[in-house]
Amino acid sequence: MNSFSYTRADDVATALREVAADGAAKFIAGGTNLIDLMKENVERPSRLIDITRLTLGGIRPRSDGGLRLGALATNTDVAYHKEIERRYPLLSKAILAGASPQLRNMATVGGNLLQRTRCCYFYDTATPCNKRTPGVGCSAIAGFNRAHAILGTSAACIASHPSDMCVALAALEAVVRVTGSVGERVVPFAAFHRLPGDTPNIDTNLQADEIITGVDLPARGFAEHHAYLKIRDRASYAFALVSVAAALEMDGNTITEARLALGGVAHKPWRDPQTETMLHGQSATRENFKRVAEALLRDAKGFGRNRFKIELAKLAIVRALSQASFKEAHS
Amino acid sequence: MKRIITLTVNGEPVEGAVEPNRTLLSFLREDLGLTGAKHGCGLGDCGACTVILDGKPVNSCLVLAVQADGREVLTIEGLADNGKLHPIQEAFIETGAIQCGFCSPGMILSAKALLDESPKPTETEIRTAISGNLCRCTGYQKIVEAILAAAGTAQGKEVS
Numbered sequence: 027m028n029s030f031s032y033t034r035a036d037d038v039a040t041a042l043r044e045v046a047a048d049g050a051a052k053f054i055a056g057g058t059n060l061i062d063l064m065k066e067n068v069e070r071p072s073r074l075i076d077i078t079r080l081t082l083g084g085i086r087p088r089s090d091g092g093l094r095l096g097a098l099a100t101n102t103d104v105a106y107h108k109e110i111e112r113r114y115p116l117l118s119k120a121i122l123a124g125a126s127p128q129l130r131n132m133a134t135v136g137g138n139l140l141q142r143t144r145c146c147y148f149y150d151t152a153t154p155c156n157k158r159t160p161g162v163g164c165s166a167i168a169g170f171n172r173a174h175a176i177l178g179t180s181a182a183c184i185a186s187h188p189s190d191m192c193v194a195l196a197a198l199e200a201v202v203r204v205t206g207s208v209g210e211r212v213v214p215f216a217a218f219h220r221l222p223g224d225t226p227n228i229d230t231n232l233q234a235d236e237i238i239t240g241v242d243l244p245a246r247g248f249a250e251h252h253a254y255l256k257i258r259d260r261a262s263y264a265f266a267l268v269s270v271a272a273a274l275e276m277d278g279n280t281i282t283e284a285r286l287a288l289g290g291v292a293h294k295p296w297r298d299p300q301t302e303t304m305l306h307g308q309s310a311t312r313e314n315f316k317r318v319a320e321a322l323l324r325d326a327k328g329f330g331r332n333r334f335k336i337e338l339a340k341l342a343i344v345r346a347l348s349q350a351s352f353k354e355a356h357s
Numbered sequence: 358m359k360r361i362i363t364l365t366v367n368g369e370p371v372e373g374a375v376e377p378n379r380t381l382l383s384f385l386r387e388d389l390g391l392t393g394a395k396h397g398c399g400l401g402d403c404g405a406c407t408v409i410l411d412g413k414p415v416n417s418c419l420v421l422a423v424q425a426d427g428r429e430v431l432t433i434e435g436l437a438d439n440g441k442l443h444p445i446q447e448a449f450i451e452t453g454a455i456q457c458g459f460c461s462p463g464m465i466l467s468a469k470a471l472l473d474e475s476p477k478p479t480e481t482e483i484r485t486a487i488s489g490n491l492c493r494c495t496g497y498q499k500i501v502e503a504i505l506a507a508a509g510t511a512q513g514k515e516v517s
Binding site for chain 1: 360
């Protein structure tokens with residue numbers, strides 16, 4: 027790790043002031059991704075501002091019937107919280123599909139939203155990477171790209187977003203609460219992460235002088251009909267090749283609402299709400315699931331080694347929807 | 358610039374002066390001479406560096422020493438009581454759950470954190486609790502049996 031200075035912030039205003047004073051400063055909370063990247067020399071902050079003592083933890087009910095996850099609530103806090111298990115089991119299962127107990131004990135809600143891609147070229151400072159150094163080129167497009175994106179890619183970057191938790195949050199239509207020098211704002215989950223475009227170095231729409239304070243879950247948790255399916259090379263210690271968060275509202279065998287979010291296939295958790303409406307009013311049949319899967323992947327593009335993901339994603343969608351359509355999900 | 362940190366390690370107050378880029382693992386091993394926590398992958402994958410921080414197992418290779426200021430750390434060295442091994446340690450020996458021993462400190466601490474929260478865990482809960490600790494020798498079965506034995510629950514079954 028490079029040398030850096032360290033300060034501990036006791037309140038949000040101090041944290042924001044500290045980060046604004048130094049363009050190369052970063053916040054540190056759980057550190058499970060940042061320390062990793064610093065050891066690889068991918069991240070070289072001049073200053074770390076420790077935010078772990080801010081009062082941004084906890085999980086609280088909201089007046090609209092939803093829940094607020096504090097930005098510093100750990101993955102363990104969220105995954106095993108009784109109300110999350112009961113009302114938002116999709117979220118609990120997605121979190122437990124990733125990392126390890128030790129990492130989940132450290133990793134926070136806010137940090138999970140800000141974790142960076144596991145693209146091997148992003149991590150390898152000896153190779154060109156537009157996400158690390160804008161303008162130098164992408165090594166993955168013609169390289170080892172088995173884990174890379176097939177949707178929403180650009181000529182500059184085909185990195186995929188690694189989070190499981192964020193895939194569930196996208197399906198649940200969570201809202202990210204941030205605060206900064208110009209005050210508080212809320213960001214719909216779909217607008218939080220970015221596609222790579224010409225600026226793959228910018229992962230999210232969080233501004234440099236802002237901090238995530240929490241994530242709000244709407245009242246509806248799709249507890250009856252949901253599935254989180256994660257397909258990977260090994261049953262543990264592997265990021266998703268494809269993951270699917272499926273959430274359904276059903277009246278008998280008729281789907282009245284469908285949400286589908288995909289992980290491992292794009293620079294952000296992938297949603298296509300327009301296509302999801304194809305399922306509204308339809309019965310829960312394999313044929314209907316296949317139709318929506320085909321439609322969701324219609325614009326998918328492979329890059330050699332990751333071409334198999336297009337078919338894999340379709341099959342995973344059909345399986346996840348089938349699981350979700352049963353009252354007791356088997357994910 | 359070095360910073361002074363004070364923390365509790367294995368029940369004893371400890372003070373140290375550390376550069377911000379030192380990890381908790383490095384501080385424990387090199388400054389305190391507590392070499393039970395192992396340096397394995399250094400990336401939070403293998404779990405050999407597991408210690409219990411404020412009651413929760415964590416990868417000490419991914420924790421900055423300065424972040425442990427004011428907190429409580431338990432390492433494998435703190436588990437025995439006046440030279441008498443902890444029941445989990447005894448069970449690991451009895452069951453043959455220790456071979457090369459590199460994963461054992463982390464494995465035992467993950468087991469301790471589990472049994473503190475859930476004294477009579479199921480086999481599934483045990484396998485989840487140690488899922489962040491890699492072992493290249495035992496195939497895990499003996500480790501699961503050891504933790505079941507330490508919990509006083511039924512012996513584990515062979516998995517086919």
